[in-house]
Amino acid sequence: MNYYSTNNPHYTASLSEAVTQGLAPDGGLYMPERIPSIPMAFFKHIGQMSLQEIAFVVASTLFGDDIQSDNLKKIVTETLSFDIPLKEVEPGIYALELFHGPTLAFKDVGARFMARMLALFNNKGGDNENVVNVLVATSGDTGSAVANGFLDVPGVRVFVLYPQGKVSRIQEAQFTTLGRNITAIEVDGTFDDCQAMVKSAFIDPSLNSTLTLTSANSINVARFLPQMFYYFHAYARLAEMGVPVDRLTVSVPSGNFGNICSALIAKRMGLNISHFIAANNRNDVFLQYLLTGKYVPRPSVQTVANAMDVGNPSNFARILDLYGGSYDDICRDISGFTYNDDQILHTVSELYNRTGYVLDPHGAVAYRALKDGIEPGAIGIFLETAHPAKFKSAVDSAIGTDLPIPSKLAMFMRGEKQTVKMSPQYPALRKFLLNECH
Numbered sequence: 001m002n003y004y005s006t007n008n009p010h011y012t013a014s015l016s017e018a019v020t021q022g023l024a025p026d027g028g029l030y031m032p033e034r035i036p037s038i039p040m041a042f043f044k045h046i047g048q049m050s051l052q053e054i055a056f057v058v059a060s061t062l063f064g065d066d067i068q069s070d071n072l073k074k075i076v077t078e079t080l081s082f083d084i085p086l087k088e089v090e091p092g093i094y095a096l097e098l099f100h101g102p103t104l105a106f107k108d109v110g111a112r113f114m115a116r117m118l119a120l121f122n123n124k125g126g127d128n129e130n131v132v133n134v135l136v137a138t139s140g141d142t143g144s145a146v147a148n149g150f151l152d153v154p155g156v157r158v159f160v161l162y163p164q165g166k167v168s169r170i171q172e173a174q175f176t177t178l179g180r181n182i183t184a185i186e187v188d189g190t191f192d193d194c195q196a197m198v199k200s201a202f203i204d205p206s207l208n209s210t211l212t213l214t215s216a217n218s219i220n221v222a223r224f225l226p227q228m229f230y231y232f233h234a235y236a237r238l239a240e241m242g243v244p245v246d247r248l249t250v251s252v253p254s255g256n257f258g259n260i261c262s263a264l265i266a267k268r269m270g271l272n273i274s275h276f277i278a279a280n281n282r283n284d285v286f287l288q289y290l291l292t293g294k295y296v297p298r299p300s301v302q303t304v305a306n307a308m309d310v311g312n313p314s315n316f317a318r319i320l321d322l323y324g325g326s327y328d329d330i331c332r333d334i335s336g337f338t339y340n341d342d343q344i345l346h347t348v349s350e351l352y353n354r355t356g357y358v359l360d361p362h363g364a365v366a367y368r369a370l371k372d373g374i375e376p377g378a379i380g381i382f383l384e385t386a387h388p389a390k391f392k393s394a395v396d397s398a399i400g401t402d403l404p405i406p407s408k409l410a411m412f413m414r415g416e417k418q419t420v421k422m423s424p425q426y427p428a429l430r431k432f433l434l435n436e437c438h
């Protein structure tokens with residue numbers, strides 16, 4: 001199957017080209033040229049299937065023309081070596097806990113899948129001529145998942161750009177203490193600056209004629225599409241519990257919109273989700289689009305749910321493309337909500353006091369939006385995208401606890417921070433890459 005650029009449907013690439021380029025050379029995002037349906041029979045038995053079995057069927061439907069079945073099975077099995085529990089936090093409202101992977105955030109699924117798919121396509125070993133340089137911009141969680149997913153992968157160097165002082169201390173430790181093939185770049189700016197800098201690199205012809213560059217943000221099809229596995233899995237777990245799944249609302253904490261975009265594609269493949277909620281912190285350009293029909297990116301502001309501090313979500317282009325630009329159709333399928341820091345922390349405290357369930361700030365945005373947006377009688381799932389301990393000081397002060405730090409996280413806190421400081425302009429990144437990679 002080929003993939004086309006959202007900037008020009010006539011520009012196409014193979015899966016291998018799309019994954020190794022990341023962004024299309026014209027600056028568009030790659031989209032699959034068709035969205036294959038999953039046979040209805042699959043849904044009859046889905047409640048008896050494991051996460052890995054479900055993911056393999058979904059992955060084969062999407063990538064089966066391009067990757068041999070045994071390779072795909074290995075990629076899926078190695079990627080999903082952890083559980084993704086679905087927990088009922090109050091009647092009819094379920095948390096999909098996506099924070100049980102190595103870096104305790106949902107990005108582990110896409111990052112681990114992409115690392116393996118890239119290795120398969122690259123498959124060249126560690127000499128300098130074949131090195132792939134992975135550039136990634138992070139507002140918190142992508143950086144750690146990508147850095148850990150690609151750590152010591154032969155033939156790959158990773159450069160993580162992040163906004164100085166705007167990610168949590170634990171998140172920062174997860175990608176600045178690893179060394180080896182991982183370089184952390186501390187940018188004196190916002191996440192949007194970091195994202196604009198890496199995108200400029202991907203479309204710079206002279207840089208790309210010298211270096212092999214790709215993206216591990218949700219720009220990359222191998223990072224964003226596998227995120228749909230867990231929506232099928234959540235549906236399966238409800239079916240397994242005998243919960244009626246005919247009116248399902250899913251609330252997704254949304255920053256760069258790759259996560260919700262993968263869920264929209266899952267629906268096109270046949271997954272019966274009735275409605276989607278894009279839950280935002282104060283960075284709510286998508287909600288403003290839903291309210292006005294106008295998409296007006298603006299610089300992101302810092303919030304307590306920092307992984308969603310995105311002012312110009314990359315995947316808006318994919319959502320528009322998926323709906324053929326129809327504003328009415330987008331509004332029919334997706335609602336939006338926005339909350340400030342006080343509301344987010346109040347939600348963490350309110351749910352904890354009532355039920356004992358500890359939300360992280362991103363999950364809190366999604367939970368509250370679900371409660372505000374779900375129709376009576378529908379079943380709701382919200383995504384708990386990161387472990388609450390990654391935001392320990394905010395969560396502790398909201399609920400008056402001293403949350404234990406899981407050993408997987410504590411490990412990172414022992415390392416020494418190593419970063420390169422950079423101004424928020426593309427020429428600084430270009431010069432640095434040319435010096436470093438030669």
Ligand SMILES: N[C@@H](CCOP(=O)(O)O)C(=O)O
Nearest residue numbers: 138139140141142217218256
């Ligand atoms: N939420 C992000 C921002 C980048 O998102 P991505 O899904 O495009 O990688 C983060 O945690 O860094």
